[in-house]
Amino acid sequence: MQSCLQRQQQRLQASHMAAPHPRIRPSLACRAAASASVESIQGVRPEIKEAIAAAVNNCVTETNLPLPNKRVGKVRDTYELDDKIVIVTTDRQSAFDRLLASIPFKGQVLNQTAAWWFAHTGHIIGNAVLDVPDPNITVMKKCTVFPVEFVVRGFMTGSTDTSLWTHYSNGAREYCGNSFPDGMAKNARLAANVITPTTKSETHDVPISPAEIVAQGLMSQADWDTASSAALALFAHGQAEAAQRGLLLVDTKYELGKDAEGNILLLDEIHTPDSSRYWLADSYESRHAAGQEAQNIDKEFLRLWFRSRCDPYKDEVLPEAPVELVSELSARYVYLYERITGQDFVPPPLQQPVGERMLANMAKYL
Structure with missing residues (x-):
């Protein structure tokens, strides 16, 4: 395997695995609408903004590692080995079961944010990393994945x-086995955290109740309970950790499964900006009251931008996301990584092809 990786690395010396995202040239009206509707996140270092601007057309949109059993998901490409799964997190931005855009450094932020959370939640449940x-x-260790997403x-x-x-x-007023009272406003805090599970799908997730999960044989009652x-x-x-950093962890989704020994483990990602919604805590109450x-x-602001301009579920062709929104979302990913982990984000050297770097690192690992 290592020799194959080395041969592939040599072939990539003059190329780049990361397919460049087409340059976006929105109209002046579109640019004005985009910048007027979204508040820029504050506290992002100038050098990060410069790196984002330099990487807008240099995103990881596809991968071609010389590993077997490749599967392309919404954001991640996975390669299945005998007893391991190699997960490559790309910069693809997915919502409404569609690819919306490619976001600079998104894959690195997601991967490294998840790694931090995995390292700080092992006392709650083991993980497959x-x-x-x-x-x-x-x-990750190869596991049998439950065909359910645990949306909390x-x-x-x-x-x-x-x-x-x-x-x-x-x-x-009833949703996924949970009951909600009349008179609730959008963005209101729930009386208690709830799970609203969905079936897992590459195309469209379907809400389902715990009783239906067990009745349909997707999970046993014991496995669901655990x-x-x-x-x-x-x-x-996650909410407690976020609160200490001035953040509200609003919702998230988890993927769990069983290893060969029957242990239930946490898989995929945890509390990343892609799997989770975060709000700033200090302005929540006043903004909600108003x-x-x-x-x-x-990424909610990007979803709302598409929602206001098209039917993202039905329209065959979607408008291109303005570069201002793409850059803003990248900045938010980096900001959240730094706020959560307390570590400075280190952008990769742009002069080195991402594919070449990944091949070299995988060659060392394998």
Whole structure:
């Protein structure tokens, strides 16, 4: 395997694995609308903003590691070995079951943020992480994944078809086995954290109740009880950690599965800006009382931009995300990484092809 990696590395010396994102030249009206509707996150170092601007057209949108059994997901490409899974986190930005854009440094931020959380939640539940050999790559123990996403929510919010607020605003008071009272406003804090699970799908996740999960044989009752309890404990821990950093962990999703010994483990990612919604805590109460959207550090503003201009579920062709929004989302990813971990984000050297770097690091690992 190592010799194959080395041969592939040599072939990439004059090329780049990361397919460049097309340069976006929005109209002046579009640019004005984009910048007027989104508040720029404060506290991002100037050198990070410069690195983001330099990397807008140099994102990791696809990978081609010379490893077997490649599967392309919404954001991650996975390669399946005998007893391991190699997960490469790309810069692809997915929502509404579509690819919306590519965001500079997103994959590195997600991978390294998840690594930090994995290292700080082992006391709640074990995880499948074996190594992080590259800023964009995590190697995990091969597990049998539960065909359910454990979506945990602490607030009445969201804009997608599976979001709690979408169903509630359309009149639903029962959702995924949970009951909600009349009169709740968007972005209101829930009386208690809840799980609103969905089926796992590469195309469209479907909300489902715990009773239906067991009845359909997707999980046993014992496995559901263990996994759901762990999900709620992880979320409560994440909320407490976020609060110490002036953040509100609003909602998130977890993936869990069983290893060969039957242990239930946490997989994939945890509390990243892609799997989670974060708001700034100090402005939440005043903005909510005034009927304003919470100041967020996630991709919701990009979802809302697409929602206001098209039907992202049905339209065959979507508008291109303005470069201002792409750069803003990248800055928010980096900001959140630094705020959560307390570590400075280190952008990769742009003069080195990402594919070449990943091949070299995987060659050392394997």
